[in-house]
Amino acid sequence: MQNSRIVKNLVGDLLSKEKIEEAIYNSKVEGKNLENYLFDKKIITPAMYYERLANYNKIPYIDLKNTNIKSEVLNLIPEPIASTHKIIAYDEDNKKVKVATLDPNNLEIFEFLKKKINKDLAVSLSSPDSINEVLKQYHKSLKSEIYTLKITGNINFDNNRNLKEIAEDLPIVKIVDTLLEYAIFEGSSDIHVEPEEKYLVVRYRTDGILHNVMTMPKNFQPGIIARIKILANLKVDEHRLPQDGRIKISNDQFNVSFRVSTIPTYDGEKIVMRILNEKAQVLSLEQLGLQPSALEKLKNNITRPHGMILVTGPTGSGKTTTLYTVLNILNKPEVNISTIEDPIEYRMPHINQSQVNPKIGYTFALGLRAFLRQDPDIIMVGEIRDEETAEIAVHAAMTGHLVLSTLHTNDAVGTLPRIIEMGIASYLVSSTVNIIMAQRLVRKICTNCIQSYKLSKEVLNELSKQFNIESIMKTMQKEKIIYDAKKGLENLLFYRGKGCKQCNNSGYKGRIGIYETLEISEKISNLIITKAEVSEIKKQAISEGMITIVEDGFMKAKNGITTIEEVMRVTKE
Numbered sequence: 415m416q417n418s419r420i421v422k423n424l425v426g427d428l429l430s431k432e433k434i435e436e437a438i439y440n441s442k443v444e445g446k447n448l449e450n451y452l453f454d455k456k457i458i459t460p461a462m463y464y465e466r467l468a469n470y471n472k473i474p475y476i477d478l479k480n481t482n483i484k485s486e487v488l489n490l491i492p493e494p495i496a497s498t499h500k501i502i503a504y505d506e507d508n509k510k511v512k513v514a515t516l517d518p519n520n521l522e523i524f525e526f527l528k529k530k531i532n533k534d535l536a537v538s539l540s541s542p543d544s545i546n547e548v549l550k551q552y553h554k555s556l557k558s559e560i561y562t563l564k565i566t567g568n569i570n571f572d573n574n575r576n577l578k579e580i581a582e583d584l585p586i587v588k589i590v591d592t593l594l595e596y597a598i599f600e601g602s603s604d605i606h607v608e609p610e611e612k613y614l615v616v617r618y619r620t621d622g623i624l625h626n627v628m629t630m631p632k633n634f635q636p637g638i639i640a641r642i643k644i645l646a647n648l649k650v651d652e653h654r655l656p657q658d659g660r661i662k663i664s665n666d667q668f669n670v671s672f673r674v675s676t677i678p679t680y681d682g683e684k685i686v687m688r689i690l691n692e693k694a695q696v697l698s699l700e701q702l703g704l705q706p707s708a709l710e711k712l713k714n715n716i717t718r719p720h721g722m723i724l725v726t727g728p729t730g731s732g733k734t735t736t737l738y739t740v741l742n743i744l745n746k747p748e749v750n751i752s753t754i755e756d757p758i759e760y761r762m763p764h765i766n767q768s769q770v771n772p773k774i775g776y777t778f779a780l781g782l783r784a785f786l787r788q789d790p791d792i793i794m795v796g797e798i799r800d801e802e803t804a805e806i807a808v809h810a811a812m813t814g815h816l817v818l819s820t821l822h823t824n825d826a827v828g829t830l831p832r833i834i835e836m837g838i839a840s841y842l843v844s845s846t847v848n849i850i851m852a853q854r855l856v857r858k859i860c861t862n863c864i865q866s867y868k869l870s871k872e873v874l875n876e877l878s879k880q881f882n883i884e885s886i887m888k889t890m891q892k893e894k895i896i897y898d899a900k901k902g903l904e905n906l907l908f909y910r911g912k913g914c915k916q917c918n919n920s921g922y923k924g925r926i927g928i929y930e931t932l933e934i935s936e937k938i939s940n941l942i943i944t945k946a947e948v949s950e951i952k953k954q955a956i957s958e959g960m961i962t963i964v965e966d967g968f969m970k971a972k973n974g975i976t977t978i979e980e981v982m983r984v985t986k987e
Contacts (some may be wrong), residue, residue, distance in 0.1 A: 423442075423692050426481065427545060432579070433457075435816035437457065449463060460542050461477065461541045464516070464539055464540065464542075467539060468538070471518045471519075471539065472694065473518055473538060474539070475538065475539050475540070476504070476540050476543045477544050478545065478548045479543070479545075480916075483504045483505075483548065483551065485618060487504065487506050488502070488552070490506070490531050491503045491513070491531075492778070493552040494648045495523070495527075496549060497552075498837070499515070500515060500517070500605070501513055501516075501520075502545055502549070503531075504548070506533070509534070510535060510536050511527075511533050511534075512535075512536045512538065513535050513536070514537075514538045514539070514544070514545065515537060515539065516540065516541075516542060518537055526919075534941040537975070541826060547710075547916065550599050553583070560623050577637075577651065578640065580637040581637055581640035581643075581644050586641050587641065590641045592688075593605065593628070594672065597689060598618055598670055598691075603619050603730075604618070605672075605686070606619070607642065609639075609681040609684060609716045611632075612630055612632055613630065613631065614629070614634055614638065616628040616630070616634045618968070620924055621924065622730065631640070636985075639676075639682065641673050642674065642687070643657075643659070645674075646659030646660060646672070647660075648674070653678060653682075653683055654674065654678055655677060656678070657674075657675075657676045658673075658674065658675050660673055660674060660871075669691070669692045670873070671688065671690045671692060672688065673688040674686075675687075689758070693762070695762065696738050696739055696762070696931040697735065697739050699712065699713065699743065702736060702739060702926075702929075703927050703928070703929070703970070703975070705966060705969065707807075707959055708851075708961060711849060712905075712931065713932045714933075716740050716744060717850045719809050719814065719850035720811055720813075720816055722846050722848060723740065723848055723849055723851075724815060724819055724847060724849070725818075725820045725850075725853065726820065726822065726826065726827055726828075726852045726853075727823075727849045727852055728854070729822070730855070730915075730927075731853050732853060732855045732927050733820040734755075734760075735795055736851065736905065737785075737818050738790070741762065741792070741818065742762065745762065745764055745765060747764070749791040749792055751766065751790070751791065752765070752766040752767075752785045752788060752792075753767045753780035753790040753793070753794035753796070753887070754769075754770060754778055754785065754793075754794070755769060756769065756778070756796050756825070762845055768781050779800070779802040779806055782795055782806045782810070785808055786806070786815075792816045792818070793815075793816070794818040794819065795807055795817065795818070795819040795820075796819070797820050797821070798819050801838075801889070803838045804836040804838055805836075807819060808846050812845070824959075825852045826851065826930045826931065826932035826955075827850075827851070827948050827951050827952045827955060828948060829850045830847075830951065831948060834926050834945075835898065840945055841943050842941040843939075845939070846935050848934060850933065852929065852932075853929045853930070853963070854984040855926070855984070856926060856928055856967060857923075857924070857925055858923060858925060858977040859910060859921065859922060860913075860916060860917035862914050862916045862923075863911045863913060863916070863921065864911055865910065866908070869906075869908060872977065876982070880982065884969050885900075886964065889961060889962075890965070890968060895972050908978055911923075911977075912978045923979075926976065928963050928970060928984070928985075930961065931960065933958075937954055938955060938958075941954060964981065964985050967980075967981030967984075968981060
């Protein structure tokens, strides 16, 4: 990390003096160094900064993202050293090895590597994103790594041996460690370890999609299942009942928890591990991907002192991320914020986070009742699942608290009858609910291999069956995404990823939300009180400017953020 004086010199021609002084002040308030503050707030990009730092140090700059590095060159620097010191070997000749680094002044590591490799080093500077992309290559060969462990490992599967002993066999330990680390570096959200009749299958969920990563012999199953159980503090000899536990991995590279769940199946115990990145940065409202009108509505409602903000959608649709984003904005010294969650997915400073525990009777409802005796200003309830929780949440919103929570409904308008079905009077719903956001997550097109195309007749026919295309086109024109709604979908350019090394040939990298934001206006409030049909409330909301989830998806597809296929996939009911 550079000191503030050097950073000011590097970005002095990009930012005004006032902007730099403001950034220096804010970085100190937030306890961050200046360059990281500038990156986090998107004031400058890391690539732009490190190019300037390279010029400052009079050394070359290199972007490694599209550089093909031979494995024998990459492995000149062992993975632990490369990860710890952020230094990559990317090319070599007879006399020297070309290395990329973030710190050109790390002379000690350069001397060490010169002796180890027995060649001179040609040092270039690169950006953190670029270095991290290459570091993933150390973990790309999962199959070959585990294959090597299987061949070289001396695993004794004697049935008379204790399961705990088998779980301590070095090859089993390494296989499980490799499976966990590989999932972290892939950016996966879940690991599925699934016993079948003849094999043990491992699958990862990445960007919302499950895919096979490994098939292992059946005789590996007892050791691997036992090893995961030991790490999660579960009973190794209990095979008939479901169990829940947690694994934590913390080092210089990552700080990750795995929420572990086991269930008995016909072919053995299946394990699913949800990966929770405790170092994950909370997004800004702008980064969520809301359309300008929806963003404005949300900003207006989170500043209200009381009422309810509800986020709805299926499991895995990013509801918790949205709520944490809102909480991060509301998190100020003058307010008391308490949350009750299952599980606690992100740790947030200055917020009182509580985990439900049904085994001892600590439910959402019980926690919520206790919070009301703790002088709260803002309360977040992980999910409103039952009548009791709904009743207490509405009571809290009526008595001067801002309540944030989630529900499972298909769209924003459908949330209203769902709450009323829980036994809450319609007049209470109309007076306490401020805004409802329905959402889904779609995969983003890989920016490295994006290409344009026109929709085929088959796709156009399928879209016309599934959606009201005329209404979607009018909304896109109104939102200035297109200029003429009468031209038709067949004349529009859409986008997709061709597939490349950076996206594992999937054409997608990362995810973003598509949203439907229902603000409870006076007219909609009156419709709720009179128990109007859902279709009537939706019609009124659309007339007041609500963009539906499908319309938001089409706009993001037209803008090259996601694909039409993704919108179709996540909006099917």
